[in-house]
Amino acid sequence: MPSPQLLEEYSQFFRILSEPARLQLLCHLKQGPTDVATLIEATGFSQSHISRQLGQLQRAGLVRCDRDGARTIWQAEGDLVDELCHLVQGRLRQRLEAQLQQFKAA
């Protein structure tokens, strides 16, 4: 039985991934290093919002940045999220198939 503290840490990490905006940013950064202007254009979010979300992703260790003068270039770090999504995708697919069988049986 995990300690409450550990459960708290887990939940905080999953909370990071519980927002489509952040997943969207992560996916863009998976394509390669990107500057903020590009992220603004790609997502339609305000600059301040993107800055905050990147900050959260950075504190979670999912993203890193290199400064190019005034500009900041961001990139995804590690494959953890890909692996997590892959596992989840399997479950989602599996559940849809089960629902489909229900319909066929009826």
Add this chain to the structure above:
Amino acid sequence: MPSPQLLEEYSQFFRILSEPARLQLLCHLKQGPTDVATLIEATGFSQSHISRQLGQLQRAGLVRCDRDGARTIWQAEGDLVDELCHLVQGRLRQRLEAQLQQFKAA
């Protein structure tokens, strides 16, 4: 690049795991089938709250229930969450070790 709909699904799933209360319930149910009265005593939450959280976990396919008359017996379903937590735990540990190295270097 995943579709916005898929990202939405992912985020909704991760949101389920973003609450310590739900992780706590899941962990208890991992120990084996349990009735609600036991969960109330173990967690200290109200009956209504536990009922709702179990409902969410059920809709996500993480939990199933068998009725025993008026009583309901719940149990965890599948190992997905364990696998996800295992991956996350690796990352958390890895980051703490990195921080530790920072201190040692200083």
Add this chain to the structure above:
DNA sequence: ATCACCTATGACGATAGACGCATTATGCCC
């Protein structure tokens, strides 16, 4: 130094979700 540009942060409204209380619905037992 001043200007233009980019990022980080404070303030704010809007909204979502946690959590409990009270009530209702549901299933046993007599």
Add this chain to the structure above:
DNA sequence: GGGCATAATGCGTCTATCGTCATAGGTGAT
């Protein structure tokens, strides 16, 4: 059927977080 236990739901409150605007901080060019 009535009475009793258990589970589900309507409602209210409160807190946290999203997302924006405005602003402050920082960096390079002229």
